[in-house]
Amino acid sequence: MSRPEDTLPPDLFYNDVESRKYTTSSRIRSIQASMTNRALELLDLQHSSFILDVGCGSGLSGEILTNTEEVDGGPHTWVGMDISSSMLSQALERDVEGDMLLADIGQGVPFRPGSFDAAISISAIQWLCNAESTSEEDAPDRRLKRFFDGLYASLKRGGKAVCQFYPKNAAQRSMISSAAIKAGFGAGILEDDPETKNVKLYLVLTVGGGDITGTVSGLQDVDVMDARRKERQRNGTPADKQKGSKAWIMRKKAQQEAKGKVVKNSSKYTGRKRKIAF
Amino acid sequence: MKLLTLNFLTCARKTCKSTAAAFPLHPKDAELEQIEIDMNPLFVKNMLPRLEWEAMKTLTQELGLPALPAETPAPEELTTEDGEASQVLKDLHVLLMETSVASGKLVCGNCGHEYAVKEGIANFLLPSHMV
């Protein structure tokens, strides 16, 4: 099956017919719900938060934020951005509680600095990898830069973002994650169900706060990619200097990747202590 | 679009970024509506220190709403002595969460660009020469 991203720009692909089909499909609704719940788990919000939903579509992800129970840190208030007016019309029909902007995230994120506690994006940002036109300003790298720079600024210090996305290939995956890192984020990629056809990637981003495996509880399996991390561990040895530690492995991989070597995609198990077999 | 959101939204143009006049956006021909939602005291409390109160005052004045207090209410003012929701909290809830701009325009004070609002959704798509 061809990727929708390769067929049309998002505002044309998600027309009235496609938007209705998308929003009413029970299969899609349940997949989007489970990924949104996973993203929320990774955000680990402690109290009712103000959240940006990037590529909010018809609000399938947003309504999970609205309906998060108090015991789970909710309910949250969200603002969505989406480029498809048909998707937003579906959201209106469904009476979602979030506010929405008809906007292209490749043009930036129009909120004042430190606006949001957190951001989520479910199945949207891979669209930025497709050129919107032949103009240089619309090239994917420019659009990714405007998006991640804007997202970074719109989050408060200590804020987090989790973006589930579907890269077409390893090049898109690293184009996206390196744009996030350049914007200043601490970044990691979590892979659920790796090496299956249901594999799901979550780009986990933090604003100004050291080791993301520490800031987000339950994130032991995240492949840390933030090369600029200077945080020292309690014993005084920087995490990525401890030979064999996960961070060290990731740093080595990053160095090799930087040299243009092909590095095996980090699996979920990279750097885990192995049981010793007798 | 909730008044809460308007307290964070700025002009999207690059040339307006970091100019003081690009925030807050100014409502024009705005039609307001009131949408009831459940009160969430903890959320209001979380947002309070993040509000630009001066912008809040400008906005309510431009919308012809009753004048706001001179300063951001303090967190203690949100509850009464017996721990109930105070009138201040209820007023903030109505103002921030339930009052929204249903239609009209939002105008940048720096470049004059007008963002149309329809059915509560603001159109922030820019022609590419403005990005």
Ligand SMILES: C[S@@+](CC[C@H](N)C(=O)[O-])C[C@H]1O[C@@H](n2cnc3c(N)ncnc32)[C@H](O)[C@@H]1O
């Ligand atoms: C698969 S849908 C996901 C919608 C919603 N997050 C959900 O979970 O149901 C992807 C959405 O991303 C939006 N999108 C794609 N490119 C975008 C862009 N450049 N700016 C804003 N939204 C975009 C599309 O319009 C579409 O609504």
Ligand SMILES: [Zn+2]
């Ligand atoms: Zn402007």
